[in-house]
Amino acid sequence: MPEVCGLFNLFRKKAEIDLSRLPVHIAIIMDGNGRWASRRGLPRSAGHAAGAETFRSIATYCRDIGIQYLTVYAFSTENWKRPEQEITAIWDLLRKYLLESIQKMAKERVKIHIMGDVGAMPDDIRQLIYETERLSRTYSGIQLNICLNYGGRYEIVRAARNLAADCAAGKLQPADIDQALFESFLYSAGVPDPDLIIRPSGEHRISNFLLWQCAYSEFYFTKTLWPDFSINELNTAIAEYQRRERRFGGIKA
Numbered sequence: 001m002p003e004v005c006g007l008f009n010l011f012r013k014k015a016e017i018d019l020s021r022l023p024v025h026i027a028i029i030m031d032g033n034g035r036w037a038s039r040r041g042l043p044r045s046a047g048h049a050a051g052a053e054t055f056r057s058i059a060t061y062c063r064d065i066g067i068q069y070l071t072v073y074a075f076s077t078e079n080w081k082r083p084e085q086e087i088t089a090i091w092d093l094l095r096k097y098l099l100e101s102i103q104k105m106a107k108e109r110v111k112i113h114i115m116g117d118v119g120a121m122p123d124d125i126r127q128l129i130y131e132t133e134r135l136s137r138t139y140s141g142i143q144l145n146i147c148l149n150y151g152g153r154y155e156i157v158r159a160a161r162n163l164a165a166d167c168a169a170g171k172l173q174p175a176d177i178d179q180a181l182f183e184s185f186l187y188s189a190g191v192p193d194p195d196l197i198i199r200p201s202g203e204h205r206i207s208n209f210l211l212w213q214c215a216y217s218e219f220y221f222t223k224t225l226w227p228d229f230s231i232n233e234l235n236t237a238i239a240e241y242q243r244r245e246r247r248f249g250g251i252k253a
């Protein structure tokens with residue numbers, strides 16, 4: 001009966017979340033793939049492959065319940081310090097995912113947006129990214145933001161540099177720069193800030209993820225390693241989010 005029990009648990013947990021008050025935007029630091037693999041005596045690449053499967057199932061569930069934006073941290077500007085073999089394994093998974101997405105896109109109407117400096121990515125992946133973004137531009141389903149070669153500090157510096165260049169060129173005056181204009185120079189331009197940020201694997205830090213955008217996000221931390229993160233646990237995170245009172249610096253209404 002384990003499958004029946006699993007289904008029962010899924011519905012029991014699902015009943016805890018209020019589908020009319022879902023977070024608009026969920027962001028996830030997909031952490032713990034390496035530890036998941038080493039606990040099983042597997043290479044780290046096997047952990048990333050399992051993590052990519054978890055991403056697929058969580059993204060599908062988010063789409064099905066009506067989450068509008070899902071942002072995941074897949075590769076940071078600091079991840080280049082990892083062994084080349086591990087980096088290649090992540091590119092392979094990404095290549096596979098983008099190719100699959102291109103094939104399924106017309107049916108699923110999922111919008112894909114890459115956040116990060118794609119200039120340093122392998123040529124074929126860069127082309128796949130451009131193609132995926134071009135094809136999905138007009139779709140109105142869930143928007144998946146995949147952070148690749150992404151760093152929050154770099155994103156802010158890049159925006160400042162581009163604003164400074166526009167000022168130097170006379171297109172803008174420094175006094176024109178307010179928060180809304182600044183945001184429009186970030187990778188996340190047009191995307192609402194994340195309501196809920198999930199970090200699995202027992203770490204309690206932000207690790208250079210969405211530094212500007214997380215100003216008023218709610219955080220959910222769990223010891224679960226990303227490959228083991230389930231729909232059940234996502235429901236638990238959403239239920240916890242729904243119990244919190246968000247004041248955005250104000251006072252209780």
Ligand code: FPP
Pocket residue numbers: 030031032033034035036048049051052055072073074075076079090093094097146201
């Ligand atoms: C962090 O875990 C995970 C990564 C740096 C890579 C995440 C990449 C994927 C899940 C696959 C590709 C993504 C898509 C969207 C198809 P870690 O390696 O730091 O784990 P550890 O802290 O246990 O070592």
